[in-house]
Amino acid sequence: MSNELFDELPKEARQPIEFEVLSLSSSPTMLGSILLLVAAFAFHRTWEELFFIGRLCNFPTLGFSNYQIFLLAKGLALLACVAAARIIDAGWNHRAPANIAGVLLLLSSGLMLTTLMDGGDSAIAVLAAGILGGVASGLFTVLWFEQCRSLSAAVVVLSFLVACMVAPLIIVMGEHFGVIWVAAVGPLLAVAAVACLTQGLSDLSRNTAGSGDEKPLVYEVKNDTFWKTSLLLGIFTFAFAMGKPVLGNDMFAAGSHTALGALLVSAFVCVGIATNNRRFDIVTLFRIVLPATAVFSLLLLTGAPFMMPLADNCLSASFKIAEVLAVSTLANLCFRRRSSPARLIGIAFGLKTLFCFFGGAVWDVVAFVSGVSASHEWMTVGFGAVIAVAVLVAMIMLPSRASFAITKATLRPDEDIRRSESTEMLEYRCHDLAKRVGLTPREEEILLLFAEGLSVREVQERLYISKETVKTHRRNIYCKCGVADRGELLALLDVSSAGGGQADILC
Numbered sequence: 413m414s415n416e417l418f419d420e421l422p423k424e425a426r427q428p429i430e431f432e433v434l435s436l437s438s439s440p441t442m443l444g445s446i447l448l449l450v451a452a453f454a455f456h457r458t459w460e461e462l463f464f465i466g467r468l469c470n471f472p473t474l475g476f477s478n479y480q481i482f483l484l485a486k487g488l489a490l491l492a493c494v495a496a497a498r499i500i501d502a503g504w505n506h507r508a509p510a511n512i513a514g515v516l517l518l519l520s521s522g523l524m525l526t527t528l529m530d531g532g533d534s535a536i537a538v539l540a541a542g543i544l545g546g547v548a549s550g551l552f553t554v555l556w557f558e559q560c561r562s563l564s565a566a567v568v569v570l571s572f573l574v575a576c577m578v579a580p581l582i583i584v585m586g587e588h589f590g591v592i593w594v595a596a597v598g599p600l601l602a603v604a605a606v607a608c609l610t611q612g613l614s615d616l617s618r619n620t621a622g623s624g625d626e627k628p629l630v631y632e633v634k635n636d637t638f639w640k641t642s643l644l645l646g647i648f649t650f651a652f653a654m655g656k657p658v659l660g661n662d663m664f665a666a667g668s669h670t671a672l673g674a675l676l677v678s679a680f681v682c683v684g685i686a687t688n689n690r691r692f693d694i695v696t697l698f699r700i701v702l703p704a705t706a707v708f709s710l711l712l713l714t715g716a717p718f719m720m721p722l723a724d725n726c727l728s729a730s731f732k733i734a735e736v737l738a739v740s741t742l743a744n745l746c747f748r749r750r751s752s753p754a755r756l757i758g759i760a761f762g763l764k765t766l767f768c769f770f771g772g773a774v775w776d777v778v779a780f781v782s783g784v785s786a787s788h789e790w791m792t793v794g795f796g797a798v799i800a801v802a803v804l805v806a807m808i809m810l811p812s813r814a815s816f817a818i819t820k821a822t823l824r825p826d827e828d829i830r831r832s833e834s835t836e837m838l839e840y841r842c843h844d845l846a847k848r849v850g851l852t853p854r855e856e857e858i859l860l861l862f863a864e865g866l867s868v869r870e871v872q873e874r875l876y877i878s879k880e881t882v883k884t885h886r887r888n889i890y891c892k893c894g895v896a897d898r899g900e901l902l903a904l905l906d907v908s909s910a911g912g913g914q915a916d917i918l919c
Contacts, residue, residue, distance in 0.1 A: 527541065
């Protein structure tokens with residue numbers, strides 16, 4: 413297309429069509445909202461690891477880890493949010509739910525610090541701290557992910573990973589101060605997390621008003637990719653919980669998110685999203701890391717000193733990749749299909765948290781019954797077997813690369829994603845045709861994908877909708893455009909097609 417012809421197009425037709433409600437650069441206020449949400453999750457993650465996950469303080473226990481109490485309460489709270497999804501979704505941009513979480517976080521912090529002063533004599537305080545902290549953490553997590561209804565998967569995943577990488581930096585600042593630092597900073601982190609969350613969600617609600625966010629949410633969860641990635645996350649969380657006593661190689665004396673493998677994967681994904689690299693492929697990385705995880709875990713029996721950190725880093729990397737896949741899937745479903753964030757987060761992270769609880773509980777039971785320590789050879793053998801099974805299940809269940817649209821690059825066909833003048837002209841023609849014949853926004857989106865050569869199956873994976881839904885939209889497009897097949901539709905758009913109408917049989 414000549415420059416002269418391109419210059420004659422309307423101004424809005426020259427702009428590339430984005431699959432996001434708002435881009436990071438579209439509004440300084442929007443960017444501020446996202447930064448507030450990143451800070452909120454980083455503060456909350458730090459709070460979790462200071463009081464329950466990490467080992468900076470030796471908090472008294474009831475004969476089993478406070479972390480286990482916390483996990484069970486958090487998992488049940490997340491599943492309760494699934495049942496209360498309609499209430500939470502309706503009040504996500506109000507301060508009341510976040511304030512409730514904040515009060516519970518402060519109460520839990522106070523009770524945990526109280527147990528340090530009385531030496532753990534109060535069993536009720538220890539139990540109550542874990543329960544209140546778990547419930548608060550579950551509610552906070554669900555509220556934080558309500559941003560999925562307004563922001564694309566790329567922004568949500570990037571915010572999530574940046575927050576997870578910032579948390580270890582906050583922890584390391586007070587690593588040498590121990591109890592004093594936890595007592596001084598812990599409650600402040602709870603207050604700061606809630607303050608950033610409420611302000612971030614409030615600003616986000618104002619910025620997305622009128623952008624389609626008022627459309628009704630979908631509460632049915634029938635997407636296969638979502639269930640597969642959620643189960644994958646649960647499986648690797650279970651394996652990580654069982655492997656923690658054997659490996660015990662966390663950095664900064666904190667939890668799984670501070671392990672070197674998890675941090676490296678987080679940095680890799682952030683770079684891939686930030687640079688919008690079309691070669692960025694998280695699924696292929698998973699297929700590389702998975703066998704390495706199994707091999708190094710089985711080779712722990714050799715007793716080689718370097719084998720333990722290798723196994724630990726590969727396992728933490730696999731865990732983090734599974735988490736990224738789950739978050740990107742549910743973020744896409746919320747953004748594209750208007751699925752309920754509270755329901756999807758409650759299911760995915762509820763399963764993850766309970767799998768983590770059961771992984772630690774199984775380990776404790778086996779160690780108690782057998783009377784052997786974590787360093788015993790049989791425990792290492794059992795851990796290696798669990799990892800091997802987890803890797804095998806993951807390789808079988810792992811969906812295709814096309815199912816994960818994290819960067820903008822993955823929203824275009826894999827063969828050639830680079831935008832050109834001809835692509836912009838195609839978008840203009842589709843928009844003009846849609847306006848003339850009265851296509852809905854969803855039908856216009858599918859029209860463009862068909863014009864770009866995608867099959868029914870590829871459109872289904874790209875938009876996270878069922879094959880029958882794609883076919884229904886295709887039938888409506890043909891009817892409104894007065895055509896009988898793909899060939900006639902492309903001819904109407906003045907697009908050449910080698911396959912003509914045969915393209916319709918692809919699925």
